[in-house]
Amino acid sequence: MNIEAGKFDDVCEINFTDEEAVILVRESMSEEAKVHRIAEMFKALSDPTRIRIIEALSIKELCVCDLANLLGMTQSAISHQLRLLRQNSILKYRKEGRVVYYSLDDEHVSEILNSVASHISHR
Amino acid sequence: MNIEAGKFDDVCEINFTDEEAVILVRESMSEEAKVHRIAEMFKALSDPTRIRIIEALSIKELCVCDLANLLGMTQSAISHQLRLLRQNSILKYRKEGRVVYYSLDDEHVSEILNSVASHISHR
DNA sequence: TTGATATATGAGCATATGTTCATATTTAGT
DNA sequence: ACTAAATATGAACATATGCTCATATATCAA
Numbered sequence: 001m002n003i004e005a006g007k008f009d010d011v012c013e014i015n016f017t018d019e020e021a022v023i024l025v026r027e028s029m030s031e032e033a034k035v036h037r038i039a040e041m042f043k044a045l046s047d048p049t050r051i052r053i054i055e056a057l058s059i060k061e062l063c064v065c066d067l068a069n070l071l072g073m074t075q076s077a078i079s080h081q082l083r084l085l086r087q088n089s090i091l092k093y094r095k096e097g098r099v100v101y102y103s104l105d106d107e108h109v110s111e112i113l114n115s116v117a118s119h120i121s122h123r
Numbered sequence: 124m125n126i127e128a129g130k131f132d133d134v135c136e137i138n139f140t141d142e143e144a145v146i147l148v149r150e151s152m153s154e155e156a157k158v159h160r161i162a163e164m165f166k167a168l169s170d171p172t173r174i175r176i177i178e179a180l181s182i183k184e185l186c187v188c189d190l191a192n193l194l195g196m197t198q199s200a201i202s203h204q205l206r207l208l209r210q211n212s213i214l215k216y217r218k219e220g221r222v223v224y225y226s227l228d229d230e231h232v233s234e235i236l237n238s239v240a241s242h243i244s245h246r
Numbered sequence: 247t248t249g250a251t252a253t254a255t256g257a258g259c260a261t262a263t264g265t266t267c268a269t270a271t272t273t274a275g276t
Numbered sequence: 277a278c279t280a281a282a283t284a285t286g287a288a289c290a291t292a293t294g295c296t297c298a299t300a301t302a303t304c305a306a
Contacts, residue, residue, distance in 0.1 A: 017186045022193050025182045035171050041239050043169035048162045059148045063140045070145050098252045098303040108242045116164050119231045123212050221273045221282045
């Protein structure tokens with residue numbers, strides 16, 4: 001019945017509808033670490049403030065203060081979000097004196113964002 | 124100084140580094156509703172369980188029970204996640220008796236997932 | 247060095263999220 | 277009609293998230 005009987009006691013104990021298919025699918029699934037990394041990446045993009053930051057920076061490099069003014073949020077809030085985006089390799093920065101300019105680390109992210117935007121408009 | 128002085132008292136009160144740029148960027152930003160919808164879409168993709176579900180269904184249509192067995196999770200947990208993915212137009216389903224088969228609503232999602240996966244491997 | 251500016255960060259708080267548990271709903275078989 | 281099977285769903289709970297506040301760090305100007 002259950003492919004790994006006893007291992008997952010709380011799993012639905014019903015017979016497989018298509019056991020072979022499940023085995024086949026299981027073999028071609030990504031490793032756990034990769035799946036987690038992918039989910040993390042999407043999580044980094046899953047907040048309106050961060051989407052706005054990315055959208056703004058895809059138009060033009062900006063400093064923290066300009067971003068705070070642009071989005072009507074505190075410098076602290078923006079800075080926390082910038083850190084998260086940095087940690088996910090979505091943004092890079094350069095320092096010019098005490099001003100820190102942020103920009104997209106990679107145009108790939110901008111494409112992914114456009115891809116999702118167009119997916120949404122098509123429904 | 125502040126473009127909308129008094130409106131955001133807690134916003135960084137410093138002069139703009141480049142006020143014109145901020146005005147320019149502000150004009151080409153998406154509307155709030157659209158930004159929220161985009162973030163919501165990313166949020167739907169921001170969980171390892173949901174990534175696994177999408178990955179599995181991109182290979183083959185499966186029923187709820189098979190998904191639960193495949194992922195080693197309860198039927199209830201999977202069902203809750205499936206609802207979320209349905210609500211975001213990521214999955215569709217068809218009923219065959221009491222068995223409900225889920226599949227991707229659109230190959231676009233699969234492409235977005237691959238896009239993010241390749242972005243990650245490139246660093 | 248001292249004071250001011252630009253950014254970063256830790257702690258705390260309110261809200262959101264993912265899972266479990268119990269139960270409801272729907273359909274098939276007898 | 278009755279029972280069992282497959283799925284759906286509401287409530288509850290532990291953890292995660294995003295913002296604020298206070299404060300630290302870094303750099304410029306005098």
